[in-house]
Amino acid sequence: xxxxxxxxxxxxxxxxxxxxxxxxxxxxxxxxxxxxxxxxxxxxxxxxxxxxxxxxxxxxxxxxxxxxxxxxxxxxxxxxxxxxxxxxxxxxxxxxxxxxxxxxxxxxxxxxxxxxxxxxxxxxxxxxxxxxxxxxxxxxxxxxxxxxxxxxxxxxxxxxxxxxxxxxxxxxxxxxxxxxxxxxxxxxxxxxxxxxxxxxxxxxxxxxxxxxxxxxxxxxxxxxxxxxxxxxxxxxxxxxxxxxxxxxxxxxxxxxxxxxxxxxxxxxxxxxxxxxxxxxxxxxxxxxxxxxxxxxxxxxxxxxxxxxxxxxxxxxxxxxxxxxxxxxxxxxxxx
Amino acid sequence: xxxxxxxxxxxxxxxxxxxxxxxxxxxxxxxxxxxxxxxxxxxxxxxxxxxxxxxxxxxxxxxxxxxxxxxxxxxxxxxxxxxxxxxxxxxxxxxxxxxxxxxxxxxxxxxxxxxxxxxxxxxxxxxxxxxxxxxxxxxxxxxxxxxxxxxxxxxxxxxxxxxxxxxxxxxxxxxxxxxxxxxxxxxxxxxxxxxxxxxxxxxxxxxxxxxxxxxxxxxxxxxxxxxxxxxxxxxxxxxxxxxxxxxxxxxxxxxxxxxxxxxxxxxxxxxxxxxxxxxxxxxxxxxxxxxxxxxxxxxxxxxxxxxxxxxxxxxxxxxxxxxxxxxxxxxxxxxxxxxxxxxxxxxxxxxxxxxxxxxxxxxxxxxxxxxxxxxxxxxxxxxxxxxxxxxxxxxxxxxxxxx
Numbered sequence: 001x002x003x004x005x006x007x008x009x010x011x012x013x014x015x016x017x018x019x020x021x022x023x024x025x026x027x028x029x030x031x032x033x034x035x036x037x038x039x040x041x042x043x044x045x046x047x048x049x050x051x052x053x054x055x056x057x058x059x060x061x062x063x064x065x066x067x068x069x070x071x072x073x074x075x076x077x078x079x080x081x082x083x084x085x086x087x088x089x090x091x092x093x094x095x096x097x098x099x100x101x102x103x104x105x106x107x108x109x110x111x112x113x114x115x116x117x118x119x120x121x122x123x124x125x126x127x128x129x130x131x132x133x134x135x136x137x138x139x140x141x142x143x144x145x146x147x148x149x150x151x152x153x154x155x156x157x158x159x160x161x162x163x164x165x166x167x168x169x170x171x172x173x174x175x176x177x178x179x180x181x182x183x184x185x186x187x188x189x190x191x192x193x194x195x196x197x198x199x200x201x202x203x204x205x206x207x208x209x210x211x212x213x214x215x216x217x218x219x220x221x222x223x224x225x226x227x228x229x230x231x232x233x234x235x236x237x238x239x240x241x242x243x244x245x246x247x248x249x250x251x252x253x254x255x256x257x258x259x260x261x262x263x264x265x266x267x268x269x270x271x272x273x274x275x276x277x278x279x280x281x282x283x284x285x286x287x288x289x290x291x292x293x294x295x296x297x298x299x300x301x302x303x304x305x306x307x308x309x310x311x312x313x314x315x316x317x318x319x320x321x322x323x324x325x326x327x328x329x330x331x332x333x334x335x
Numbered sequence: 336x337x338x339x340x341x342x343x344x345x346x347x348x349x350x351x352x353x354x355x356x357x358x359x360x361x362x363x364x365x366x367x368x369x370x371x372x373x374x375x376x377x378x379x380x381x382x383x384x385x386x387x388x389x390x391x392x393x394x395x396x397x398x399x400x401x402x403x404x405x406x407x408x409x410x411x412x413x414x415x416x417x418x419x420x421x422x423x424x425x426x427x428x429x430x431x432x433x434x435x436x437x438x439x440x441x442x443x444x445x446x447x448x449x450x451x452x453x454x455x456x457x458x459x460x461x462x463x464x465x466x467x468x469x470x471x472x473x474x475x476x477x478x479x480x481x482x483x484x485x486x487x488x489x490x491x492x493x494x495x496x497x498x499x500x501x502x503x504x505x506x507x508x509x510x511x512x513x514x515x516x517x518x519x520x521x522x523x524x525x526x527x528x529x530x531x532x533x534x535x536x537x538x539x540x541x542x543x544x545x546x547x548x549x550x551x552x553x554x555x556x557x558x559x560x561x562x563x564x565x566x567x568x569x570x571x572x573x574x575x576x577x578x579x580x581x582x583x584x585x586x587x588x589x590x591x592x593x594x595x596x597x598x599x600x601x602x603x604x605x606x607x608x609x610x611x612x613x614x615x616x617x618x619x620x621x622x623x624x625x626x627x628x629x630x631x632x633x634x635x636x637x638x639x640x641x642x643x644x645x646x647x648x649x650x651x652x653x654x655x656x657x658x659x660x661x662x663x664x665x666x667x668x669x670x671x672x673x674x675x676x677x678x679x680x681x682x683x684x685x686x687x688x689x690x691x692x693x694x695x696x697x698x699x700x701x702x703x704x705x706x707x708x709x710x711x712x713x714x715x716x717x718x719x720x721x722x723x724x725x726x727x728x729x730x731x732x733x734x735x736x737x738x
Contacts (some may be wrong), residue, residue: 056621213618226393246616249532268507269507
């Protein structure tokens with residue numbers, strides 16, 4: 001028993017040693033290969049490492065696909081397999097550090113949360129790697145370019161649409177995203193500013209729907225049970241709006257209008273829901289993938305890039321839904 | 336194989352209905368037979384409390400059939416998961432994978448209806464089979480490979496979620512599928528019956544409007560598994576295994592089989608909940624079922640199931656599920672601030688569990704006695720009266736209170 005364990009342990013430690021040696025050798029090899037990475041010739045590939053906060057959100061899955069698609073437009077760029085932090089700050093930090101170790105030529109980061117990821121981003125900056133921050137902010141200014149949507153502006157546009165839809169005033173219910181998140185706050189604040197223009201528009205109900213479709217259904221059912229008179233529901237994302245619409249339809253309240261945000265070009269997304277008249281409006285929350293690929297190409301070419309790129313939105317109604325869908329539909333464009 | 340073995344006494348555990356003797360006739364015996372099943376009124380005090388708050392604050396709005404249907408319907412899938420988790424907890428295990436398994440089954444169902452145009456009568460059993468497969472793996476890992484169920488099912492939670500996300504490419508899949516004529520396909524139409532709001536089943540058979548399927552499914556699952564636990568040898572074996580596995584093994588129970596079976600059943604129920612979840616949301620989200628296992632475990636534990644195993648009932652779990660969802664409903668109807676809702680929900684759950692503890696009065700008494708006893712040591716002249724000294728009957732109760 002004990003002798004067999006000893007043999008096993010010896011075998012294990014031998015295996016570990018071999019593994020470590022291989023890893024070391026590989027590390028040295030890659031270092032010598034990329035040792036002169038500083039000055040690249042015209043024909044060389046620029047390697048991009050991308051750390052994504054969480055692949056499991058449909059919006060981010062879409063972003064990944066778009067990035068893979070748009071990077072292909074630039075033959076000198078090569079995107080490494082996208083690293084998924086799975087909503088885990090520690091994992092994202094180690095992923096960024098690994099990209100720095102690998103000496104990627106350009107680093108793109110979609111931070112899970114600003115503060116915890118900041119030191120790792122600073123390490124990358126210190127290593128001389130140009131950093132593109134995509135979608136969410138970090139607490140440092142060392143990056144090369146920030147690309148992100150403007151949630152405040154989107155909320156404001158939604159509020160202006162409400163003012164158009166309800167010119168004589170009316171009752172609005174608001175389904176808010178997870179209350180602790182930044183996009184939720186801005187989508188709320190922008191909306192409130194816009195509807196303040198008409199004092200007859202009242203927010204009669206507001207609840208935290210946590211970005212989730214079943215929550216949208218459940219909360220809408222409770223609002224209707226309370227007997228609240230609702231003319232329009234403003235949801236901070238499309239799934240909540242669609243969930244609430246389902247509940248209203250079941251209760252026979254077909255006259256209530258729904259507004260969402262995201263406008264994902266997937267069969268189950270908000271653009272299709274607008275086309276099917278389940279929602280009146282949705283607002284494109286741009287992924288920034290196209291701009292990120294372009295910025296990376298500009299960096300590779302040695303051109304100057306803008307430090308802050310704020311992306312606009314597109315108001316999606318029944319009229320332009322088909323066109324917007326076709327533009328952002330990634331099925332068949334990436335494998 | 337276990338059927339031929341003599342029934343052992345539920346070792347160390349508490350049987351679902353130990354009494355129910357054959358004495359007496361007519362109404363009396365019937366009442367005796369039913370009462371132990373339902374237990375004492377005190378077990379429902381948490382639920383009664385919440386219903387009372389609902390009626391007092393919102394009256395007919397709360398008691399309205401539509402509202403109650405919506406409230407139970409919103410929790411039905413988690414309720415079904417809770418029944419499966421109860422079986423596992425009774426056998427002294429835990430199943431953390433049910434939320435992910437439901438998510439996987441939900442995505443499977445949506446893909447079957449949206450991409451393969453499969454009929455609902457095929458989708459539901461297929462999803463149950465898928466869930467049972469995952470559950471079987473949980474059982475084998477726990478019983479044969481001797482991995483602690485917490486670790487085994489935690490791993491399965493990750494595996495199933497990963498497969499779910501891979502299968503869906505992280506995109507939600509809608510279940511409303513239009514045919515070439517622009518109308519919903521026949522299979523998509525019938526899929527809605529599983530739980531899309533405003534779709535009922537059995538119209539004309541169960542009342543003119545029929546019944547909302549998630550509610551019916553939850554009730555059916557509760558009845559079937561209540562009978563399984565209380566009326567079959569296998570049910571008694573689950574209690575025995577959870578109460579004392581060694582004693583169970585010595586008395587001839589195939590413990591390995593029982594453990595594998597409860598995990599398989601739990602997985603099967605998660606598979607059953609999947610299509611209902613997809614129909615409720617008219618889509619399957621790659622994150623569907625996230626943290627549902629916690630709600631399911633909470634319902635079981637609020638209902639009196641002991642995480643140490645061998646103790647708990649399906650009726651308790653049913654009550655626990657009602658407490659959770661009606662509490663959410665009452666707070667929602669009263670438009671309570673979202674942040675306070677979290678605080679109130681937590682507090683009321685603690686209160687409900689304490690109030691429905693069977694030894695509540697005894698432990699209060701013991702507590703007072705202990706206080707008095709403490710004082711008597713410091714302050715002379717005060718001695719506890721004989722009546723307040725805990726007798727032998729209260730000894731087990733006081734043993735249980737530190738948990």
